[in-house]
Amino acid sequence: MTKSVEIVQNILDSNDRIAAGNKEIFNAHQIFAINMMASPGAGKTSFILRTIEKLPKGIRLGVIEGDTAPVTIDSDKVVAAGMPAVQINTGGNCHLDAVMLEQGIKALPLEDLDLVIVENVGNLICPAAFKLGTHINILVASIPEGDDKPYKYPAIYRGVDVLIINKIDLLPYIDFRMDYFKAGVEMLNPDLRTFVVSCKTGEGMDAWVSWLAAQVNAVKNK
């Protein structure tokens, strides 16, 4: 005789609970936190470096870099730009989860920060499933990836609060149908806040940074 036991529990419940704890840590320090996701090569690190350049002087940024291998190429660049950075090696894992992020948070000088950007592992599938406890999720898409990505990777477009379309300077050279791309995004995430930028030329970065600074200041002055 078997007995049926009702459960009805979200499979990633325990991750989500730790993520909620991470958010409390950020809030306690009045830090605005961002989980940045993208495919490899979309320009995540360049986007962070451009953001550092443009950020108003009063805003102190820390970066948590998630990488599948113990290479510090990305975090070295951030440190060279004058900001504290922590590297999390996921040990081959394809995404950051809330436990890994908790370790990263503890390694940052939280008292001295107003903004934390988490650079997730370059991957459009796995990071979408794992909440980290940041205030917003952003996705960096880029023109050379092609215009069909919202159709092929719907989950990641569902879970983001801000979309960055990077490498807009390449638009003349690539068959990228912006209308088709945006229609896919609109179906999955209506009215998604979108910034069209080029990390190469700096186009569009001012609009992004002024929006970001407003979010940071709102949390700082709470």
Added chain:
Amino acid sequence: MHELAVTESVLRIALDAAEKNDAARVTDIYLTIGRLSSIVDDSVQFYWDHISKETICAGATLHFNRPPAVLHCLDCGQDYAMEDFLEPCPNCGSVNIRVISGEELQVDHIDIQRKEEQ
């Protein structure tokens, strides 16, 4: 490959529920995983066979309920299912739609055998 992390969570949830209910063995696990959750059944099964060994869940059958994503067109009111590829409304072609469901990722229930029944 985040299926490993997902499968480990399924095992933990099943073992917790089994312990609370004095189970000697878990025979079946019922999962609902919506099509928008980007989880591959075969991978979960593969990891499951490995990580459930040496636990009271060993040999338990995983049942996958994979509901399609359901989309609702705000322009013509049509509801339609998305299986694998995102499409505009098949009735009127609009992209003014809302996702109604398809992101489920949960353990619904498990079947167990109690200790005294062995």
